[in-house]
Amino acid sequence: MAANIEIERIKYFQGKLLAWWKDHGRHFPWREEFLSDYELIIAEILLQRTKAETIANYYKIFLESYPSWQSLAAARESDLAFLLKPIGLYNQRAKRISALAKSMKQRGFIIPHDRTLLDEIPFMGQYIANAVELLIYNQAKPLLDVNMARVLERYFGPRQKADIRYDPYLQSLAHEILVDVNAKEINWAILDFAALICQSRTPKCLTCSLSINCKYYKNNKN
DNA sequence: AACGCGGGGCC
DNA sequence: GGCCCAGCGTT
Numbered sequence: 001m002a003a004n005i006e007i008e009r010i011k012y013f014q015g016k017l018l019a020w021w022k023d024h025g026r027h028f029p030w031r032e033e034f035l036s037d038y039e040l041i042i043a044e045i046l047l048q049r050t051k052a053e054t055i056a057n058y059y060k061i062f063l064e065s066y067p068s069w070q071s072l073a074a075a076r077e078s079d080l081a082f083l084l085k086p087i088g089l090y091n092q093r094a095k096r097i098s099a100l101a102k103s104m105k106q107r108g109f110i111i112p113h114d115r116t117l118l119d120e121i122p123f124m125g126q127y128i129a130n131a132v133e134l135l136i137y138n139q140a141k142p143l144l145d146v147n148m149a150r151v152l153e154r155y156f157g158p159r160q161k162a163d164i165r166y167d168p169y170l171q172s173l174a175h176e177i178l179v180d181v182n183a184k185e186i187n188w189a190i191l192d193f194a195a196l197i198c199q200s201r202t203p204k205c206l207t208c209s210l211s212i213n214c215k216y217y218k219n220n221k222n
Numbered sequence: 223a224a225c226g227c228g229g230g231g232c233c
Numbered sequence: 234g235g236c237c238c239a240g241c242g243t244t
Contacts, residue, residue, distance in 0.1 A: 030239095047239040054230065054238080088228035089240095096241075125241050145239045162223060165240085191239060200237060201233085 006156075009213060013155060014181050016210045021189035024196060028052060029059050031188065037111055037136055038069055044131045045097060045123070050087050052195065058087055069109050072101035096123040113137060126165050140183040142174035147194035148187075152177070154198060154216035 030043035046055045046062065065083055066072045072080075081094035099122040104111075111132060112118050118129045130141040142148065149164050152173050161167040178186060197204045203216070211217040 044239070049227080049238055049240055050229085051231070051238045086229070088230075088238095090228070092227050092241085123241075127240060131239080143239060146237090147239065166223095187239095195239095 009156070010177055010179075012213055013210065014177060014186060017189045017193060018181065018185060020197075020209050021185065021192060024192065025188065026052070026192045026195070028056055030055075037132075039063060040135050041111075041128065041132065042066075044128045045093070045100075046087060048093075048127075049089060052191075054087055069101050069104045072097065073105040075101075099123060111136065134183060134187065140175070140178040142178060143187045143191060144170065144174040145191075148174060148190050150200060151190055151194045151198045154203070155210065155214045157215055 030040065030047075035043075042062065043055070043059060046059065062083065066075060066080075075098065077094045077098050080098060081090045084090035084093050084097075103122050107121075112121075115129065115133070118124055118132060124132075127143065127145055131143060133139040134141040134143065144164060146164070149159065149170055152170060153159055156173055157169075159167045160169045164170055177190075197208050205211045205214070205217050205220075208214070208217070
């Protein structure tokens, strides 16, 4: 009954993680209540390939310069790139954010519920589309980024494909760990746990409350 | 499957 | 100096 064992592992993983998060969860401006759809989506874009702490100090600056889809759609790409400079990826991000804002303007600033329509919006990749469904439409979707992937792979086992987006194992596992818990909380818990404990280069296995059942820990303990 | 993008933080 | 970071579109 390998399937049942895996279910038990998932339940243990969820319980320990949420218990840890209750005491150690991080606090960020984009996790506040009552943010607009615009503010939520901008946060996800700024966060791409960029440390959350970096964006925590920058988020407000961006929103003050461009408080709405309208202002963003009207912006010159060069101005946008200049503002984005401190956080990196600025030329690419300026181009893509601009295209996204103009597309939103065309759509009457309405974010579609339907995933197929969501995916048609430029710069609306898998991660951001999941974030929209999770944070705006309250669906159980994973924030499956490089950090969540690392935690899942260490605890449950390695991926099958190089690219997270097309890996069936990581994709299904990331959905399974959302079952029977608050999806928003467990997503944030995993991201925080990845940043504070299950770090890429120096995982803190000695203070990790999940290490007993972790494959990575079992394989590496001396 | 592999690549470029990018500054800043941390060894 | 190298590695890493709430990815993505492109080739």
